[in-house]
Amino acid sequence: MSPREASSTVRLDKWLWAARFYKTRTAASEAVAGGKVELNGETAKPARQVAPGDTIRVRIAPFEHVVVVTALGERRGSAKEAALLFEETEPSRAAREVRAQQLRDAPLLRFDAGKPSKKDRRALDRFRRKS
Numbered sequence: 437m438s439p440r441e442a443s444s445t446v447r448l449d450k451w452l453w454a455a456r457f458y459k460t461r462t463a464a465s466e467a468v469a470g471g472k473v474e475l476n477g478e479t480a481k482p483a484r485q486v487a488p489g490d491t492i493r494v495r496i497a498p499f500e501h502v503v504v505v506t507a508l509g510e511r512r513g514s515a516k517e518a519a520l521l522f523e524e525t526e527p528s529r530a531a532r533e534v535r536a537q538q539l540r541d542a543p544l545l546r547f548d549a550g551k552p553s554k555k556d557r558r559a560l561d562r563f564r565r566k567s
Contacts, residue, residue, distance in 0.1 A: 445485035446508045448475060448492075454509035456518040457494050457501070472496070492522070499535060502528035 446454075449465040452473065458464035465482040467473055474493040475484055486492070486505055494501045503522040512518075552560065 444508075445487045446510050447482065448473065448480055448484045448486050449482035450510055451486045451505070451508065451521070452492075452494070454512050454518065455503075455521045456512070456515060457496065467494075467496075491525075498539065499532050500528070501532070 449461055449468055452458055452464040452468070453461045458467060468480060468482045468484075471479055472495045473480060475486065476491055477493075486508070488505050488507060490505045492501075492503050492505060494503070502525045504525065505521065506523050507521045509518070509521045
């Protein structure tokens with residue numbers, strides 16, 4: 437076994453990519469650098485080492501995942517393999533389900549007359565800037 441395989445830690449961005457939270461390591465690295473990921477309650481850098489038992493909070497709009505690392509992975513595998521790398525906390529799972537239900541129940545923004553007019557687009561832009 438090589439020293440790389442024997443290590444008990446792995447980079448945060450590499451673990452997030454292997455656990456399939458992000459499609460690329462670059463996307464994972466940018467999310468960590470952008471403050472979207474916390475490791476054990478603290479903001480982290482992409483090269484921060486992750487070990488089994490660590491708690492990771494990942495914010496991928498509109499959801500937030502709080503997971504406990506159960507295994508390390510340096511290579512991206514199937515979704516079944518990725519699911520074995522972490523365990524989501526019960527409060528996190530419940531909060532995600534509540535948020536998903538809220539999004540399903542939210543009224544859809546529809547324009548009955550087809551394409552929105554210039555006035556409608558400006559009103560939408562003003563609304564988006566406020567929120």
